[in-house]
Amino acid sequence: MSLEVVNRVPELRAAVSRARASGLRIGLVPTMGALHAGHGALLDRARAECGCVVVSIFVNPLQFNRKDDYERYARTLPADLAFCRERGADLVFTPELEEIYPREQRVYVDAPSLSEHLCGMHRPGHFRCVATVVMKLFNMVQPDCAYFGEKDAQQLAIIQAMVADLNIPIEIVPVPTVRESDGLAISSRNVRLDHEQRQSATALHRALCAAAASIASGGGVADAREAACKILKDEPSLQVEYLEIVDPESMRPVDEIRGSVRIAGAVWAGETRLIDNLLQRSAQ
Amino acid sequence: MSLEVVNRVPELRAAVSRARASGLRIGLVPTMGALHAGHGALLDRARAECGCVVVSIFVNPLQFNRKDDYERYARTLPADLAFCRERGADLVFTPELEEIYPREQRVYVDAPSLSEHLCGMHRPGHFRCVATVVMKLFNMVQPDCAYFGEKDAQQLAIIQAMVADLNIPIEIVPVPTVRESDGLAISSRNVRLDHEQRQSATALHRALCAAAASIASGGGVADAREAACKILKDEPSLQVEYLEIVDPESMRPVDEIRGSVRIAGAVWAGETRLIDNLLQRSAQ
Numbered sequence: 001m002s003l004e005v006v007n008r009v010p011e012l013r014a015a016v017s018r019a020r021a022s023g024l025r026i027g028l029v030p031t032m033g034a035l036h037a038g039h040g041a042l043l044d045r046a047r048a049e050c051g052c053v054v055v056s057i058f059v060n061p062l063q064f065n066r067k068d069d070y071e072r073y074a075r076t077l078p079a080d081l082a083f084c085r086e087r088g089a090d091l092v093f094t095p096e097l098e099e100i101y102p103r104e105q106r107v108y109v110d111a112p113s114l115s116e117h118l119c120g121m122h123r124p125g126h127f128r129c130v131a132t133v134v135m136k137l138f139n140m141v142q143p144d145c146a147y148f149g150e151k152d153a154q155q156l157a158i159i160q161a162m163v164a165d166l167n168i169p170i171e172i173v174p175v176p177t178v179r180e181s182d183g184l185a186i187s188s189r190n191v192r193l194d195h196e197q198r199q200s201a202t203a204l205h206r207a208l209c210a211a212a213a214s215i216a217s218g219g220g221v222a223d224a225r226e227a228a229c230k231i232l233k234d235e236p237s238l239q240v241e242y243l244e245i246v247d248p249e250s251m252r253p254v255d256e257i258r259g260s261v262r263i264a265g266a267v268w269a270g271e272t273r274l275i276d277n278l279l280q281r282s283a284q
Numbered sequence: 285m286s287l288e289v290v291n292r293v294p295e296l297r298a299a300v301s302r303a304r305a306s307g308l309r310i311g312l313v314p315t316m317g318a319l320h321a322g323h324g325a326l327l328d329r330a331r332a333e334c335g336c337v338v339v340s341i342f343v344n345p346l347q348f349n350r351k352d353d354y355e356r357y358a359r360t361l362p363a364d365l366a367f368c369r370e371r372g373a374d375l376v377f378t379p380e381l382e383e384i385y386p387r388e389q390r391v392y393v394d395a396p397s398l399s400e401h402l403c404g405m406h407r408p409g410h411f412r413c414v415a416t417v418v419m420k421l422f423n424m425v426q427p428d429c430a431y432f433g434e435k436d437a438q439q440l441a442i443i444q445a446m447v448a449d450l451n452i453p454i455e456i457v458p459v460p461t462v463r464e465s466d467g468l469a470i471s472s473r474n475v476r477l478d479h480e481q482r483q484s485a486t487a488l489h490r491a492l493c494a495a496a497a498s499i500a501s502g503g504g505v506a507d508a509r510e511a512a513c514k515i516l517k518d519e520p521s522l523q524v525e526y527l528e529i530v531d532p533e534s535m536r537p538v539d540e541i542r543g544s545v546r547i548a549g550a551v552w553a554g555e556t557r558l559i560d561n562l563l564q565r566s567a568q
Contacts, residue, residue, distance in 0.1 A: 009451065106398055107415070107442075107449040111391045131391070132450070139451040158391075165391040166416070167293065167423040 003085045005092045009140050012093050016054065016141055019090070024051030028143035028170075030134060033057040034074035034188035035083045038178045042147040043087040045175050049145065055084050056093040056137050058100060062129035069273075074188050093141070100136060108132045109166075111158045114251050118154050118264050119275065122241055127158050134159055138170055145171040149178075151185050153262055153277045157251050177276070179205065185276045197269040200235045204267050207231040207243065208278045211263045218283040220257060221245050232267065241266035241273070248279060257282040287369045289376045293424050296377050300338065300425055303374070308335030312427035312454075314418060317341040318358035318472035319367045322462045326431040327371040329459050334429065339368050340377040340421050342384060346413035353557075358472050377425070384420060393419045393450075395442045398535050402438050402548050403559065406525055411442050418443055422454055429455040433462075435469050437546055437561045441535050461560070463489065469560045481553040484519045488551050491515040491527065492562045495547045502567040504541060505529050516551065525550035525557070532563060541566040 006012050016026055027050030029042045035057075046053045057080055064070035077094065084092050109131040114120070120127050138146065148156045160172050178186045183205035184198075193201055207228035214224040224245055232240050243265040244253050254261055264277035290296050300310055311334030313326045319341075330337045341364055348354035361378065368376050393415040398404070404411050422430065432440045444456050462470045467489035468482075477485055491512035498508040508529055516524050527549040528537050538545055548561035 013453075103449075105449055107393060107395045107446045109391060109450070110394050113390050136449075136451045139453060142453070162391045165387075165389055165420075166393070167420045169297075169423060169426070 003081065003089060003092060005081060005094060007094050007096060008099060009095070012054075012091075012140055015091050016052070016143075019052035022051075025145070026050060026052045026054060026141065026143040028137065028141045028146040029053065029055045029089075030137050030146065030148075031055060031057055031080075032059045032073065032188070033080045034076050035080045036186050036188060038149055038151065038186040040083070040087060041178050042149060042175050043084070043089060045173060046145075046147050047088045049173070052091065053089045054091045054093065054141055054143060055089045056095075056141070058093075058095055058133070058137075060100070060129065060133045061097065062101075062105065063126050063133065065123045065126060068271075072192070074191060093137075100133065105132065109135045109162060111161055114154070114158050114161055117246060117251055117253060118242055118244055119266060120154060120251075122266065127155065130155055131158055131162055135162065135168075138168060143170055145173050147173045147175055149176075150174050150279075151177040151187070151276065153248075153264055154251050157249060161249075183209070185274075187274065189272050189274065192272045193269055197237060197272065200237045201267075201269050201274055203231055203235040203238055204265055204274055204276045208263050208265060208276055211243075211245065212278050212280040215245075215257055215261065215263075215280045216283055221254060224257070224263065228263070228265065232265075237269060239268040241268060258284075287365065287373060287376060289365060289378060291378050291380060292383060293379070296338075296375070296424055299375050300336070300427075303336035306335075309429070310334060310336045310338060310425065310427040312421065312425045312430040313337065313339045313373075314421050314430065314432075315339060315341055315364075316343045316357065316472070317364045318360050319364045320462075320470050320472060322433055322435060322470040324367070324371060325462050326433060326459050327368070327373060329457060330429075330431050331372045333457070336375065337373045338375045338377065338425055338427060339373045340379075340425070342377075342379055342417070342421075344384070344413065344417045345381065346385075346389065347410050347417065349407045349410060352555075356476070358475060377421075384417065389416065392416045393446060395445055398438070398442050398445055401530065401535055401537060402526055402528060403550060404438060404535075406550065411439065414439055415442055415446055419446065419450075419452075422452060427454055429457050431457045431459055433460075434458050434563075435461040435471070435560065437532075437548055438535050441533060445533075467493070469558075471558065473556050473558065476556045477553055481521060481556065484521045485551075485553050485558055487515055487519040487522055488549055488558055488560050492547050492549060492560055495527075495529070496562050496564040499529075499541055499545065499547075499564045500567055505538060508541070508547065512547070512549065516549075521553060523552040525552060542568075 027046035115127040211224040211228040214227040248262040311330035399411040495508040495512040498511040532546040550559045
């Protein structure tokens, strides 16, 4: 199968319609490009489950809080297309900015209660713009299912809530985080780390693991946070933005550990922001 | 054709799927019941354009700002079903509250810039809840087109913006306001008016017509508003909530009349709120 690349919505809809008319299950992998092994896991899962795999590549300016982060965001389209081809995608949608936002956006999808904590607290408006662009892509493609990485846990929770609360007939498939051999979650922003920052960055995952171990052995919220923060404090080159233990559905910090919790953290290594999280069941 | 009545989303989707599989165009007429000649015009238009006409009847509690207004809202299901049958609807969706809101709603569709003025200013949160429930109904039915009355002009503008800005593949069909012989816009709330209020209520339409005539003869914004307010002042039993001349797309008050404008008003007759509007082209 050859890879079809389109950049206009009508072409996209026509290509998807042909696949649907052939009875194929349509899977969407929404990305901002700079594709890496994390996206690879999404693509592999989609390929295994769907007859037609659609990848969207669009760096959404609205969801960036810092202009420099938007401008510095890696854009590697030729490599991304080769990656999609190798992984067996059928259709790639690479719209220009005006194709997604032909006029000033007036209507937004918002999940205020799910955006209060964690990244939402530190990136005002970010998730509103993520939910809105994902809704747009959902309506452009109308896939049967869509694939999202667990690394962006709050984003995943918001998209799952959006689909449930707005009755969108799309199945959301969460895909586990892919990590480097030393535990660092793979991210498009990792390339910005210098050698020393790259070494320190592993502390985030180690901190989450320490919190998870504390919870697994019956520790409470304070114990778990302390275990994590102790590790992060030993890396003076990392600045902690947050480290919280939250309910995996509501994304609100919990007072006590019951059932499953998500341990989520964000740190800055210089000018680069890194996030990661782990799901952990309580000891009881 | 007999009328099918369903109250669960899976039944609704199954019935619509059968119609779609037969190649029929699906038209949705979303209503809160208490059907009258205004809804009749929506149904007639849908019947003329679609092979399968779906009517939803759901009084959405979230969009009411006053609990008493919600509780007093007319509920006339047997008559509504007879009305749908006579007008040739194919499918009526009459969900219970829990079918639409099985849990607390976390995700909303919002059009903040379009909700700042007119009804949006006086009914905080109203249009967010209207847009959200319409989005839910759109995703439940996935119609080819949906019918909305021009009487609720701000609602119509917000739904049109929602469809455009979120790339929803549904055609929105605006249907002109239906009026009593004396000009009063037909509304489910008109039955609450006593004899005297019913007489006074015509002043709203007369006021809009006076503003339209002023604009047609070259009057400016101040002239048009003055012409309308003069008529409303002569009806001491009406309390004016707003009377504005707005851009028909942005729903913002205009400073000068250029192209088409919408003249929109809301008044209270005792405890009953009435709205109406007219579209008018400038004299130039």
